[in-house]
Amino acid sequence: MRLTISVIKADVGSIGGHTKPSSRMMAAVEGGVAKAICNGLLIDGFVCHTGDDIAIIMTHTRGEGHPEIHQFAWQTFLAATSVAKTSGLYGAGQDLLADAPSGNIRGAGPGVAELSFDHNLSAPRPAESFMVFAADKCGPGAYNLPLYLAFADPMYCAGLMLPPMIKGFRFHVIDMDHTGGDSVIELEAPADSYQIAALLRDNERFGIDRIVSQTYGEVAAAVSAQRLHAIAGKYTGKDDPVAIIRNQGIFPAPEEIVSPFAKAHFVGGDARGSHVMPLMPVPLNTPVTGMYCLPIVSCAGFSIDREGRFSESYTDFFDNPAWDEVRRRAQSKAIEMRSQGWSGAAMLPYSELEYGGFRDTVSALLKRFRLREERKPEAAE
Numbered sequence: 001m002r003l004t005i006s007v008i009k010a011d012v013g014s015i016g017g018h019t020k021p022s023s024r025m026m027a028a029v030e031g032g033v034a035k036a037i038c039n040g041l042l043i044d045g046f047v048c049h050t051g052d053d054i055a056i057i058m059t060h061t062r063g064e065g066h067p068e069i070h071q072f073a074w075q076t077f078l079a080a081t082s083v084a085k086t087s088g089l090y091g092a093g094q095d096l097l098a099d100a101p102s103g104n105i106r107g108a109g110p111g112v113a114e115l116s117f118d119h120n121l122s123a124p125r126p127a128e129s130f131m132v133f134a135a136d137k138c139g140p141g142a143y144n145l146p147l148y149l150a151f152a153d154p155m156y157c158a159g160l161m162l163p164p165m166i167k168g169f170r171f172h173v174i175d176m177d178h179t180g181g182d183s184v185i186e187l188e189a190p191a192d193s194y195q196i197a198a199l200l201r202d203n204e205r206f207g208i209d210r211i212v213s214q215t216y217g218e219v220a221a222a223v224s225a226q227r228l229h230a231i232a233g234k235y236t237g238k239d240d241p242v243a244i245i246r247n248q249g250i251f252p253a254p255e256e257i258v259s260p261f262a263k264a265h266f267v268g269g270d271a272r273g274s275h276v277m278p279l280m281p282v283p284l285n286t287p288v289t290g291m292y293c294l295p296i297v298s299c300a301g302f303s304i305d306r307e308g309r310f311s312e313s314y315t316d317f318f319d320n321p322a323w324d325e326v327r328r329r330a331q332s333k334a335i336e337m338r339s340q341g342w343s344g345a346a347m348l349p350y351s352e353l354e355y356g357g358f359r360d361t362v363s364a365l366l367k368r369f370r371l372r373e374e375r376k377p378e379a380a381e
């Protein structure tokens with residue numbers, strides 16, 4: 001069967017500030033998913049949250065970008081929004097930026113990552129396992145560096161030297177500044193790896209859209225790469241991307257995929273989406289409550305049976321003592337960076353900040369600048 005995994009996530013309200021959705025909101029989404037499984041729209045579904053973002057992870061046979069799947073997610077997030085409104089929660093409906101979009105909801109606010117493959121549990125995929133990353137309080141290119149390292153650098157993924165992966169992977173990189181349709185370039189690692197790095201270094205403009213095996217043509221990864229402020233025209237919250245990564249066999253193993261996250265690399269995000277702060281790996285369903293408003297990322301692992309259902313449970317990759325060390329390091333990097341306050345590299349460049357209220361503050365000041373009157377030369381003796 002041709003199976004599609006769709007992950008659609010949105011921030012539609014949170015309790016006690018921008019921390020986490022309420023349990024009633026979660027129950028509303030879980031109820032919606034259970035119904036959609038019952039009526040045959042979905043084969044399976046799983047709901048979790050990372051900070052204040054709810055992710056719906058689904059398998060189905062409708063294909064990518066299918067109106068029924070997208071509308072189901074939109075309606076489910078609307079139901080959670082109305083729970084959030086009734087309870088007086090913060091930011092109710094925040095990521096639902098369009099009025100009743102018809103069909104596909106990509107570009108309407110929620111983060112969407114989807115990939116499809118022939119699922120018959122035979123070579124080259126005798127077993128199908130995948131991971132879902134969900135990040136909160138961070139910019140759209142948060143996965144650029146870790147996914148580049150996992151899929152293009154044998155220092156991180158020694159598996160790249162093995163026959164199934166030695167021809168490398170094709171990176172589809174999207175220009176998130178482009179409006180009016182997706183603008184994408186396809187580059188091949190390792191041949192084009194410096195060109196890929198030249199684009200991916202700019203986390204705010206260029207993002208990985210998908211990664212495909214050169215040998216098998218199988219899609220390895222799909223990422224929701226979009227800039228919310230490009231949709232809303234103003235700052236309405238951070239982009240908080242999600243990613244689906246298939247693993248094992250012809251793809252990197254889970255440890256090769258998560259190990260770059262041990263860097264706790266700096267990304268744009270944090271408080272008011274305006275700082276440059278380390279990305280901290282956390283267990284599923286972690287609220288954002290620490291000092292600052294640290295960018296966080298969770299990672300859930302699943303297997304899929306012959307019918308397209310998830311295994312009876314999931315693996316929570318960052319819920320392991322090994323990551324405590326990384327979390328401590330992320331926190332100390334954060335303290336270090338925040339000790340610099342607003343100065344220079346500690347905050348995002350003005351081009352990013354201009355979508356928020358900082359623009360108004362600076363614009364008002366710009367109006368008050370005056371050309372200095374030329375100093376009169378000293379009277380000649």
Ligand code: 13P
Binds near residue numbers: 253
């Ligand atoms: P196991 O023997 O536990 O399956 O480990 C295999 C492996 O190759 C780890 O990457």
Ligand code: 13P
Binds near residue numbers: 237
């Ligand atoms: P969210 O996108 O998670 O709501 O984050 C917004 C923000 O500005 C954090 O301060």
Ligand code: MG
Binds near residue numbers: 011014091094
């Ligand atoms: Mg929020």
Ligand code: MG
Binds near residue numbers: 011051052053238
């Ligand atoms: Mg969020």
Ligand code: MG
Binds near residue numbers: 011137237238239
């Ligand atoms: Mg957000």
Ligand code: MG
């Ligand atoms: Mg094993």
